[in-house]
Amino acid sequence: MTTNTGPAAPPVTDVRIPVSGGGRLWAEHSGSGRPVVLLHGAGMDSRLWDDVAPELARHHQVFRFDARGLGCSTTPERPFSDIEDLRAVLDHFGLRRASLVGLSMGGETALDFALAYPDRVEALGLVGSSVGGHVWPEDPDSAAYDAARRERDAEELARLELSVWAPLGRTAPGGELIEEMVDDNSHRRIVSERYCTPSPHPDAEARLGDIAAPTLVVHGDHDHPEIGVIAKRLVAGIPGARGQVIPGTDHYLPLRAPERLTELLLAHLSE
Template identity: 25%
Template sequence: MKTIQGRFTEINGTKIYYEMKGAGKPLLFIHGLPLDSRMWDDQFYELSKNFKVIRFDLAGYGLSDSHNDDFSLTEDIKELLNNLHIKKTTLVGLSVGGKIAIDFTLTYPNMIESLIVASTGLTGWSKESKEKMEFSDQLNMYYKNGEQSNIIDLLTNTWVTGPYRQIDGLNENTRKRFKEMVTNSFSKERGKGRIKPQENNSIDIIDQIKVPTLIITSEYDFSEFNEIGELLDSKIKNATKVQMKDTAHMMNMEKPNEFNDVIIKFLNGN
């Protein structure tokens, strides 16, 4: 895998790290939390053969600095696109990254060519499964007690392995890469800035998304992520929904070839 020379751009007074490769239709990838843009390694290099692929570290993650003033993730992305002179793009987001992509699409629809979300959250969604609540309770206890190693193990077991299967047989390299990103996140110095809430809950206006939308869910994720996928599929008129089998939340890292094929098929159809 070749090394790409990344760059920094100033966004709302903060240095944000990004990488760009390839030519053609632009695809902007938004990572989940507490990860960084390296989670897209297998998409960045493969899809840049046919598209202009951009990935970046959200403020406070990866190589990006933190904001010291309150900030909007939507406005950060808008400023990034403006700095790169990209007027219209396809957004690709996973987990929190998908949630951010949906929020952005609803806020700036004229800047979006199409939307791809995987294992996505949704602003305004409040329902939690029993398993997800148990995970949250355990995580909060570890945070309260300052048990960093247990936090990292719990996050890895939950998001990479998944709540409904065993670790046996999983690719250890995927777990290793995930742990490295989470560990790096803990080492970052946090700024004073807080994320500004969206003016509207996306769940209430989801039917306003008019662009072609691909929704990808996974077999071994928490049930609410599949329910969100079903809701999006029912509310977005121009939506396509695909479920990937035998994988969990971090499907793009565990099964990159299949994930990439699903994306390429969708993009070539639009």
């Protein structure tokens, strides 16, 4: 493991970024060098990257933020776009171009952003990523998840989040923080998802060939099986994309195996 042999981790600055509709996004900036923006998944917040961001910041400028309505960002009161919120973050920090690393929903947002603003994306790191336009198979877990969302049942949604997406459980690395994040965001995500507008690129899966940014696709071998299917399609569809499976990890990969993920990201972002 070589990711901790660089300079000492630099100071961290946090800000509140104004976005459309009067909201504000909590964001954090650390490090120097080529910029990297970290995007978390649905029902999570930027604590997902707690064990990755400091190591990346030894070599890069690192930016992470809580998506609208989650973590420390304000609750939406009108429709908003994750893609335009990401653009607002880049604009706030004066970033003409940046590498985007996103997990799950964050990976989907990164892909959509790369299609909408290709000149602003230096590279992509897609971790356990979803993709717009993918048709998920019908199964009991998916049906229960959809029902909990429709019924706005925060407790059931949190239970399913942990059982379906964090099957390695509390005793695996990062388990306590995963449970804390899911619990903290269980009610807030229902409001956030209600106001989040659909992507302007709902057919992203069919447009993977238009992605020009160098792309790394990573997923865990204990993630939901369909994430593995999506990962294969991303690697096959994005020109030059490379795939990597990390053993012994589920969907919360940045907390389950932060050292290995950081190692892969540093290698990819240095190319």
